[in-house]
Amino acid sequence: MNRFRSAPLVLALAAAGIVGGAGVELAHRTPAAQAAVTQPAANSPARMPDFAQITREQGPAVVNITVSGTRKTAAAPGLPGMEGDPLDFFRRFQPPGGPGFEREVPVRGAGSGFIVDPSGLILTNAHVVEGADEVTVKLTDRREFKAKVLGSDEKTDVALIKIDASDLPTVKLGSTKNLDVGDWVLAIGSPFGFENTVTAGVVSAKSRSLPDGSGVAFIQTDVAINPGNSGGPLFNSRGEVVGINSQIYSRSGGYQGVSFAIPIDLATRIQQQIVQHGKVDHARLGVTVQEVNQALADSFKLPRPQGALVASVEPGSPADKAGLKSGDVVHSVNGQPVVTSGDLPAQLVAMEPGQKVELQVWRQGQSVDLAATLGGSLQRQAQADAGGQASPASGGKLGLALRPLGERDGRGGLVVEQVAGAAAKAGVRPGDVIVSVNGTPVKTVEAARAAVDKGGKSVALLVQRGDDMLFVPVQVG
Numbered sequence: 001m002n003r004f005r006s007a008p009l010v011l012a013l014a015a016a017g018i019v020g021g022a023g024v025e026l027a028h029r030t031p032a033a034q035a036a037v038t039q040p041a042a043n044s045p046a047r048m049p050d051f052a053q054i055t056r057e058q059g060p061a062v063v064n065i066t067v068s069g070t071r072k073t074a075a076a077p078g079l080p081g082m083e084g085d086p087l088d089f090f091r092r093f094q095p096p097g098g099p100g101f102e103r104e105v106p107v108r109g110a111g112s113g114f115i116v117d118p119s120g121l122i123l124t125n126a127h128v129v130e131g132a133d134e135v136t137v138k139l140t141d142r143r144e145f146k147a148k149v150l151g152s153d154e155k156t157d158v159a160l161i162k163i164d165a166s167d168l169p170t171v172k173l174g175s176t177k178n179l180d181v182g183d184w185v186l187a188i189g190s191p192f193g194f195e196n197t198v199t200a201g202v203v204s205a206k207s208r209s210l211p212d213g214s215g216v217a218f219i220q221t222d223v224a225i226n227p228g229n230s231g232g233p234l235f236n237s238r239g240e241v242v243g244i245n246s247q248i249y250s251r252s253g254g255y256q257g258v259s260f261a262i263p264i265d266l267a268t269r270i271q272q273q274i275v276q277h278g279k280v281d282h283a284r285l286g287v288t289v290q291e292v293n294q295a296l297a298d299s300f301k302l303p304r305p306q307g308a309l310v311a312s313v314e315p316g317s318p319a320d321k322a323g324l325k326s327g328d329v330v331h332s333v334n335g336q337p338v339v340t341s342g343d344l345p346a347q348l349v350a351m352e353p354g355q356k357v358e359l360q361v362w363r364q365g366q367s368v369d370l371a372a373t374l375g376g377s378l379q380r381q382a383q384a385d386a387g388g389q390a391s392p393a394s395g396g397k398l399g400l401a402l403r404p405l406g407e408r409d410g411r412g413g414l415v416v417e418q419v420a421g422a423a424a425k426a427g428v429r430p431g432d433v434i435v436s437v438n439g440t441p442v443k444t445v446e447a448a449r450a451a452v453d454k455g456g457k458s459v460a461l462l463v464q465r466g467d468d469m470l471f472v473p474v475q476v477g
Contacts, residue, residue, distance in 0.1 A: 124231030174240025189232030209342020286317020327439025
């Protein structure tokens with residue numbers, strides 16, 4: 001159940017199946033003895049965090065979660081094996097069958113969670129309880145309870161479950177607003193099924209955007225997180241929960257020094273929506289964005305390569321109604337800077353549907369201010385499609401042979417029939433549809449030539465490839 005793969009690293013969810021039998025070295029790091037702490041300067045911290053005290057006070061509210069169920073799987077030829085998620089191991093370790101042969105196989109996995117309300121409300125990861133028929137929660141006092149999944153949100157990977165109990169210990173919740181890079185943090189969870197394992201490290205980065213489509217501004221740490229830690233709490237030096245441990249970067253599927261946690265501020269907002277409505281509705285602007293590199297910055301005459309480049313705008317979406325256009329570069333939302341393309345969805349995921357936002361965008365060499373009212377993900381509108389045919393034509397110094405695409409729904413473009421030279425080097429393919437050049441819509445070959453002639457040393461082609469829209473920077477001449 002990998003969130004995504006990106007060679008040579010694999011971003012693996014830290015969910016666990018209890019596979020047993022493997023030798024495991026516990027990554028339990030404790031601070032140096034208090035007696036060894038040297039006398040600090042007047043402006044430095046007095047001492048390292050007391051991880052033992054945090055564990056004593058907050059540990060009883062951390063739980064072990066095991067899930068079981070059955071899933072349908074198609075048997076495939078070849079040797080079974082384990083790929084990232086231990087649940088995949090149990091799903092694939094079956095006798096081989098013929099092509100298309102389906103069977104129900106038992107699955108079992110494990111993760112962690114933490115109690116946020118004395119009545120038995122527990123936060124964990126959505127991927128920990130995904131597809132589970134039965135969820136069991138074990139407390140530190142060895143009691144076990146069957147749990148009910150009240151709701152889960154796949155986008156943010158947050159789930160809320162409940163056990164039938166009362167007067168339970170709870171964790172102390174904090175906020176990422178007071179968390180700084182370099183701060184000490186501590187995790188408690190059940191890596192590889194070893195319950196109540198404590199690991200510690202520092203915050204490596206904040207607001208880290210990952211190419212998993214979630215839009216979550218993750219907390220990156222070097223805390224040892226392994227399969228089974230998923231859903232467990234990440235504590236600051238004051239013993240407050242600041243995140244939910246969720247993912248790791250790994251070549252092997254195990255810890256390699258890069259771990260990610262969901263900010264607790266976001267998780268509690270998801271919790272509130274589940275409690276109040278039983279479902280989660282995310283704020284939606286209605287755009288797809290991509291990163292601005294130096295070539296694209298040159299094409300759009302940006303002073304530096306930063307911001308979120310709008311590749312496409314959904315017709316009728318809040319972005320469309322606000323006047324946002326393909327080729328705009330979003331530089332800030334409500335005064336908060338957008339440095340990378342991932343900053344925009346990370347800011348939106350923390351907002352509510354119906355909220356009004358002020359957008360500062362870069363359009364054709366100047367700054368423009370726009371206002372939008374965010375919609376909801378539950379009312380997402382389908383995008384319009386384009387098509388048509390016309391006579392062939394060829395064009396220019398980019399190395400493209402183009403023909404106009406007949407208009408439908410008021411939109412057209414130029415189909416790439418052949419590609420060579422600079423365009424081929426940039427990654428343009430036959431069958432791509434050129435929608436605009438440097439933000440100027442092109443429906444004829446002559447219009448494309450004119451737009452290229454007006455450009456500088458690099459032009460940005462907005463390309464429709466299948467259902468995707470993306471900007472491709474092409475060096476001219």
